[in-house]
Amino acid sequence: MKLTFVISENRRLFFKKKISQHTDIELLEKYRQDGKSVWIGELYNRYSHLVFGLCLKYLKDEESARDAVLNIFEKLIAELKSREVSTFQHWLYSVSKNHCLMVLRSESRESKRKVVYHREVSAHVLEEYDILSHAQMREAGLLRLEAAIQKLREEQKVCITQFYLKERSYKEIVESTGYSIGEVKSHLQNGRRNLKLILESTI
Amino acid sequence: MKRSLEHSVLPTVDEIKLYQEGKLSKSRTHEIELLTQENPMLADAIEGYAAMPLFGAMPGVTAVLGQKVVVGSSQGAAGILKSGVSLLHLNSWVVGLGVGVAATVATVVLVTTSDKSDLNENEIVESATISETDENVSEATTNYEEEINTQQIQNKDQVLSASVASEDAKTSEESVKREEYNIAPLASLETSGLKSSIADKGIAASSAKPEIERTPIVALGIVPVLNHRVVDYSNFTKKKWKLSDACANPGSAQDVAEGYSSESDSEDYLTYLGYIRECMDSYNKGNYKIAAFGFQHILSQYPDDLNALFYGAMSYYDNEQPVLALELLNKAAKNPISAFREETFFYQAKCLKMLNRIDESNQLFNEVIERNGDFRDRAEAELAD
Numbered sequence: 004m005k006l007t008f009v010i011s012e013n014r015r016l017f018f019k020k021k022i023s024q025h026t027d028i029e030l031l032e033k034y035r036q037d038g039k040s041v042w043i044g045e046l047y048n049r050y051s052h053l054v055f056g057l058c059l060k061y062l063k064d065e066e067s068a069r070d071a072v073l074n075i076f077e078k079l080i081a082e083l084k085s086r087e088v089s090t091f092q093h094w095l096y097s098v099s100k101n102h103c104l105m106v107l108r109s110e111s112r113e114s115k116r117k118v119v120y121h122r123e124v125s126a127h128v129l130e131e132y133d134i135l136s137h138a139q140m141r142e143a144g145l146l147r148l149e150a151a152i153q154k155l156r157e158e159q160k161v162c163i164t165q166f167y168l169k170e171r172s173y174k175e176i177v178e179s180t181g182y183s184i185g186e187v188k189s190h191l192q193n194g195r196r197n198l199k200l201i202l203e204s205t206i
Numbered sequence: 207m208k209r210s211l212e213h214s215v216l217p218t219v220d221e222i223k224l225y226q227e228g229k230l231s232k233s234r235t236h237e238i239e240l241l242t243q244e245n246p247m248l249a250d251a252i253e254g255y256a257a258m259p260l261f262g263a264m265p266g267v268t269a270v271l272g273q274k275v276v277v278g279s280s281q282g283a284a285g286i287l288k289s290g291v292s293l294l295h296l297n298s299w300v301v302g303l304g305v306g307v308a309a310t311v312a313t314v315v316l317v318t319t320s321d322k323s324d325l326n327e328n329e330i331v332e333s334a335t336i337s338e339t340d341e342n343v344s345e346a347t348t349n350y351e352e353e354i355n356t357q358q359i360q361n362k363d364q365v366l367s368a369s370v371a372s373e374d375a376k377t378s379e380e381s382v383k384r385e386e387y388n389i390a391p392l393a394s395l396e397t398s399g400l401k402s403s404i405a406d407k408g409i410a411a412s413s414a415k416p417e418i419e420r421t422p423i424v425a426l427g428i429v430p431v432l433n434h435r436v437v438d439y440s441n442f443t444k445k446k447w448k449l450s451d452a453c454a455n456p457g458s459a460q461d462v463a464e465g466y467s468s469e470s471d472s473e474d475y476l477t478y479l480g481y482i483r484e485c486m487d488s489y490n491k492g493n494y495k496i497a498a499f500g501f502q503h504i505l506s507q508y509p510d511d512l513n514a515l516f517y518g519a520m521s522y523y524d525n526e527q528p529v530l531a532l533e534l535l536n537k538a539a540k541n542p543i544s545a546f547r548e549e550t551f552f553y554q555a556k557c558l559k560m561l562n563r564i565d566e567s568n569q570l571f572n573e574v575i576e577r578n579g580d581f582r583d584r585a586e587a588e589l590a591d
Contacts, residue, residue, distance in 0.1 A: 027212060049213040056222070056251025059258060065427060068254070092212065096247035172235040174228065185576030191243070 027091040034083055043083065046091065047076055054099050061103035071106060075099050151201040159194035162187055215241060216248060222255055256544060428545055431479060432486045437512050437545050440478045444507070447481035482513055489517065494525035505534075512538060516546045519553065528557035548574060552581040555588065 022045050025033070034042040054075055058068035075098060088094045152160055161180055165171045166187075171179075176187050217225060217238050224230045225238055242249040427438045476484065485500035501518030504511050519534035535554045538546060555570035567588075574585035 049216075050247075052219045052222075053216065053247050053251040056254035057247055058254065060250045060254030063257065063428075065258070092245065092247060096250075099247070100250070166236075166239070170233075170236050172232060173239055174235070175232070183573050183576065185573055189576050195243075 028089075031083060031088055031091060035085070035087075038084060040080065043076070043080055046079070050092070050095055051076070054095065057096070057099050058103055061100070062106060067106065071099075071102055075102050078102070147202065148198070151198050154201050155194055155197055158182065158186070159190045159197060162190040163194040163198070166191055216245070217241075219255075222252055225252070226256055429479065431483050432490055434486055434517070435545065436479070436482055436486075437543060438479065439508070439511060439513070443478045443504075443511075445477065446475035447478060448475055486517065489521055489524075492524075494521045497521040498525065498530075509537075510541060512541050512543050512545060515541065516550060519550075523553055523557060526560075528560040532557040532561070548577050548579045548581050551577075552585060555585070559588070 022030075022041065025042075025045070027046065027049075030042040030045055033039070051072055055068055055072050058071040058075075059065065062068050062071060075095075078098060079095075082098075152163055155163065158180075162176060162182070165176045165179070166173075173184050173187050176182070177184050180187070182190065215237070221230065221234070221238070225235060230238070238248075238252075242252060428435050429438045430436070481500070481504075485497050485504075488494075488500065489497035498518055498521035501514040501521060504514035505518065508514070515534045515538040519531040519538060522528070522531035522534065532554060535550055535557065538550045539554060551570050552574050555567045555574065558564075558567035558570065571585040571589050574581050575589075
């Protein structure tokens with residue numbers, strides 16, 4: 004009897020979706036419904052290492068980064084109860100970055116960090132709106148894209164071709180072209196921006 | 207199934223480490239680089255980890271995420287929150303622990319940590335199927351192939367062999383972890399009620415401690431020493447450093463060199479950081495020659511000491527000895543620890559400029575500008591000159 008009970012219960016358990024199989028949106032929805040921290044905990048498990056890395060980048064100090072991660076997820080616990088978030092990763096990124104920048108401002112770091120802040124903010128805005136995304140590249144159609152790539156400057160053309168069309172890594176591109184890794188990233192970024200402009204102008 | 211989840215393509219901490227060491231497969235490397243172009247959080251995170259003095263300084267991570275327990279599933283690799291939410295990982299723990307009785311009872315264990323009603327409905331059975339455990343592991347290996355740290359595979363074996371004991375509901379993982387790392391509880395999460403809510407519900411999970419495979423953790427921090435950033439090699443160098451009285455009144459080079467000897471009969475010893483502090487003090491006071499000797503003494507025993515390489519180079523640079531400075535800076539630039547990478551490039555460029563090697567100098571200034579860090583403005587100013 005007991006065995007039957009166990010088996011029948013487990014049959015139901017077997018088909019129950021594991022917490023790790025929920026999408027971010029599903030977890031957020033469940034959290035808004037019942038307020039149970041287990042859902043936030045799963046989100047924490049998924050993204051806390053990235054948040055920690057991000058905090059390390061801005062705060063440049065392990066202790067501060069550690070504290071920041073805790074503070075950020077405490078914020079999540081409070082805010083996500085009522086807020087609807089459509090793209091959790093982007094939202095988490097904004098919250099985390101803003102938190103780090105607030106920490107930097109409030110600790111009155113040396114003025115050059117404020118320059119970093121302004122530079123980062125403007126660079127981020129630039130990235131978000133002015134650069135061709137992968138999806139847009141796919142939509143552009145291969146022929147149009149190849150024609151557009153030919154119009155790029157040589158170094159941008161080389162990097163874009165090698166990275167996106169030949170699927171090479173930064174390291175391989177560095178080795179084959181002799182550019183530094185910073186130059187490769189810069190050429191890719193500028194190339195994508197210019198591609199967007201070229202494709203938009205040919206519509 | 208896993209691939210359809212948006213977070214599943216993101217690299218774990220282990221993968222980020224392997225990526226930065228260049229040990230990932232080409233396809234996964236390219237995939238991560240593609241992801242960084244679309245995912246600014248990932249890009250920033252990778253940059254943040256790269257700036258850590260030694261990537262393996264996981265205590266910082268573990269203190270936040272809890273004990274990093276590699277249990278053969280991708281879930282374990284994400285880190286486990288130590289206090290209240292730590293029981294969320296019990297899925298894999300309970301599954302693993304239950305394997306011992308899986309031969310007799312073929313059931314699946316789910317742990318819902320905060321839902322009392324679920325507990326009532328779903329009687330938790332301390333068992334698991336071997337197939338499910340294998341599924342978790344094979345899923346991880348299928349997704350990230352052989353480049354994932356083989357420790358995960360080894361840990362699977364450990365988990366499979368863990369025995370199930372008949373214990374009470376309270377897990378003692380937290381105390382195990384705290385003992386190991388002497389880390390205070392995450393008070394903020396406790397106050398948020400996560401821990402207490404789980405403890406109150408009395409999760410009926412086995413508290414038999416599985417063997418925790420801990421990845422080796424190397425803790426190197428950056429500490430301030432007299433307003434300079436210094437990599438703390440304390441645990442990796444000799445414990446006793448001696449600054450003899452000769453250094454207080456610098457005489458001949460021989461006296462100065464001997465003054466920084468690490469061997470002495472005197473009872474007055476300095477720690478590594480204390481020794482660095484003395485060298486820095488000389489540097490700050492403009493006694494560049496003495497500082498350089500001090501740093502060279504470190505290098506004679508620890509040729510990869512980044513502090514000695516970089517600040518020794520700065521001592522030579524400020525003493526208008528660009529050739530000697532460049533020699534040390536070139537080594538610092540190749541050091542696996544990237545703590546001073548940007549300033550190293552900047553001062554390499556400055557030294558090359560002093561030596562009238564303008565093309566090489568400009569190339570390095572451009573590199574600094576590309577990095578877009580704290581030295582960008584100064585590099586731009588140098589190029590404008």
